[in-house]
Amino acid sequence: MDLNLFHxxxxxxxxxxxxxxxxxxxxxxxxPVLLYLLNTSLLTQTSFDQTIxxxxxxxxxxxLWAVLVCMIFHLLAGIRHIIMDFGVGESVTPARFTAFFLLxxxxxxxxxxxxxxx
Amino acid sequence: MVNSVTNxxxxxxxxxxxxxxxxxxxxxxxxxxxxxLLGHTIGTRPxxxxxxHHLYQSEIMKIATIMVVLSVxxxxxxxxxxVFTDYIKAxxxxxxxxxxxVVLLLGYVVWCFGILWG
Numbered sequence: 001m002d003l004n005l006f007h008x009x010x011x012x013x014x015x016x017x018x019x020x021x022x023x024x025x026x027x028x029x030x031x032p033v034l035l036y037l038l039n040t041s042l043l044t045q046t047s048f049d050q051t052i053x054x055x056x057x058x059x060x061x062x063x064l065w066a067v068l069v070c071m072i073f074h075l076l077a078g079i080r081h082i083i084m085d086f087g088v089g090e091s092v093t094p095a096r097f098t099a100f101f102l103l104x105x106x107x108x109x110x111x112x113x114x115x116x117x118x
Numbered sequence: 119m120v121n122s123v124t125n126x127x128x129x130x131x132x133x134x135x136x137x138x139x140x141x142x143x144x145x146x147x148x149x150x151x152x153x154x155l156l157g158h159t160i161g162t163r164p165x166x167x168x169x170x171h172h173l174y175q176s177e178i179m180k181i182a183t184i185m186v187v188l189s190v191x192x193x194x195x196x197x198x199x200x201v202f203t204d205y206i207k208a209x210x211x212x213x214x215x216x217x218x219x220v221v222l223l224l225g226y227v228v229w230c231f232g233i234l235w236g
Contacts, residue, residue, distance in 0.1 A: 024197050031190070031226060039233045042174055048167040071148060078141050085138070116156065 016099040020077040023070035030067045065110075065117045072113070073106045124202075124216040126195045137196045140189035147186040180234050187230040191223040 041051040054060055080098050084090050089098050127133050154173070158165040173179055198219050206212040 021197075021201060025201065028194050028198065031194075035226060035229055035233065039229075042171060042233060045167045048170065068152070075145050075148060078145070082138060082141070116159070 011096070012099040012103070013095050016077060016080075016102055019073060020081070023074040023077070026070045027067065027074060030063075030070075033063070034067070061117050065113055068113050068117075069106065069110045072109045073102075076102050076105060122203075124213065125199050126192060133196050133199075136192050140193040143185055143189040144193060147182060150182075174234065183230065183234060187227055191227050194223055195220060 037051055037055070040047045042048070055064065080089075080102055083098075084095075089095055122128065125133050126136060155165070158169070174183070199216060202212050202215055206215060
């Protein structure tokens, strides 16, 4: 029996499923930063200007892009999940197709989000 | 029957429903906010403090934001409960993590009220 973990091939649906979890956890970890940014952006004109300036920084841009991509993937994977709750696309062939479609769509949104932020 | 004490509603079926209802609320808000910011940054009218502050001064936006932060709290409670119960096998550790999470989420909800009305 081949028990080498590097030989295990995960189906794309499994990868999408674990990414749904990982992106959810990342979004959760980003919450205090997002709330902090919302707070400083609403306090005063000065703190708003400082928030905008801060968001223009390279590190903050990278952070916002990464969180946005995680949210987009998580949202799209959630929509796929709810569609499956209604019994649509549950069998292997359509599930594999929608999983690839989800990855492709996220890639396109990731590029668009990058173009927006930079 | 074993009752789970750390999930949100102590009932898998209502957790299932809460997870989906909260997801829809968060999803609509996310699409609105991203669309709003897109409209203000892609056009030739960069967002000003007045416009941003005015948006969050409106009653409907305050209500929507509170609905979203409550949805995020419920959604994260259920989502992280799923993650914890899958990967953390030591009950004492899982209990500590789940309780810490709930306290943290409660803090985020209170913080958000402060941001909107502070």
